[in-house]
Amino acid sequence: MSREEWLQWRNRGIGSSDAPVAVGASRYKSPLELWLEKTGRKEPEDLSSKDAVFWGTTLEPIVAQVYAERTGSKVRRVNAVLQHPERPYLLANLDRIVEGCGILEIKTAGLRSQGQWDEGVPLAYQIQVLHQLAVTGKSWADVAVLIGGQEFRIYRIERDEARITQLLELEKVFWQHVERQTPPEADGSDSSHRALSLLYPQNSTTLVDYSEKPEMNALFKALMEARQRSKLAEQQESLLEQRAKEAIGDAEGALFSMGKALWKCSKPSRTLDTKKLAQEQADLIAPYWTEKPGTRRFTVQSGEPT
Numbered sequence: 001m002s003r004e005e006w007l008q009w010r011n012r013g014i015g016s017s018d019a020p021v022a023v024g025a026s027r028y029k030s031p032l033e034l035w036l037e038k039t040g041r042k043e044p045e046d047l048s049s050k051d052a053v054f055w056g057t058t059l060e061p062i063v064a065q066v067y068a069e070r071t072g073s074k075v076r077r078v079n080a081v082l083q084h085p086e087r088p089y090l091l092a093n094l095d096r097i098v099e100g101c102g103i104l105e106i107k108t109a110g111l112r113s114q115g116q117w118d119e120g121v122p123l124a125y126q127i128q129v130l131h132q133l134a135v136t137g138k139s140w141a142d143v144a145v146l147i148g149g150q151e152f153r154i155y156r157i158e159r160d161e162a163r164i165t166q167l168l169e170l171e172k173v174f175w176q177h178v179e180r181q182t183p184p185e186a187d188g189s190d191s192s193h194r195a196l197s198l199l200y201p202q203n204s205t206t207l208v209d210y211s212e213k214p215e216m217n218a219l220f221k222a223l224m225e226a227r228q229r230s231k232l233a234e235q236q237e238s239l240l241e242q243r244a245k246e247a248i249g250d251a252e253g254a255l256f257s258m259g260k261a262l263w264k265c266s267k268p269s270r271t272l273d274t275k276k277l278a279q280e281q282a283d284l285i286a287p288y289w290t291e292k293p294g295t296r297r298f299t300v301q302s303g304e305p306t
Contacts, residue, residue, distance in 0.1 A: 013089035019131035020124035022174040030191035074099040103141040111148040
């Protein structure tokens with residue numbers, strides 16, 4: 001199917017790659033940002049041009065072939081979007097089906113990601129596979145991963161009804177947010193920050209009065225206390241950094257039992273004095289000015305409201 005058709009299907013439910021995001025187990029995307037995509041408020045990012053995605057797609061048939069050779073199993077493609085028989089909003093695209101009762105999930109990882117696999121399949125991928133097992137009813141899945149282009153590993157994930165039940169309930173809660181057009185809560189991530197900026201790009205001139213709402217006042221108090229702790233922590237970090245610089249003096253750095261600290265001069269660089277350029281060559285640069293939409297800035301003030 002075309003990318004447009006695939007996107008239409010994708011927004012009809014939760015796919016296996018969406019599952020970790022929907023339940024808050026992704027490091028890269030929040031449930032709130034996923035909700036924006038599923039409700040049509042934001043276009044999903046096209047990752048096809050990313051190097052990691054390109055190499056993952058290119059190497060997928062090779063990894064599948066090596067898996068088949070090393071395990072003696074027969075694998076085949078499933079060129080379809082699969083749907084849970086009782087929960088139609090649960091969807092899955094499988095890399096391969098293993099003859100019998102299994103699924104093959106194929107991954108490629110860089111050397112920097114190797115440590116994430118030392119204790120087994122990373123949690124986000126476990127959730128992805130459990131989602132696939134839930135949709136298909138299969139008994140197990142093998143995760144074949146090629147690390148750094150040369151280390152090949154296979155991990156088995158057995159069907160776990162207790163974990164699947166828990167996952168399905170969490171996904172149900174997320175999908176209810178989609179159906180009811182009510183956003184899930186932000187989770188403090190950069191992804192949620194981006195999502196809130198997209199969801200509420202502009203502001204009116206009114207102030208919402210929460211002064212008589214205990215739960216909102218408790219939230220504001222917690223925010224102010226968190227900011228004070230953060231400020232104190234920054235001051236403490238700055239003090240310790242200055243003490244370390246005093247100890248280093250005019251040396252390049254210093255060695256410690258837990259590591260090292262460096263205090264090195266950067267290479268000389270040149271910067272364009274745009275303010276001076278604008279003052280002295282206003283007519284010259286006038287055609288190159290571009291307008292950017294304003295962004296909302298969040299500030300807090302303590303004290304009695306006026």
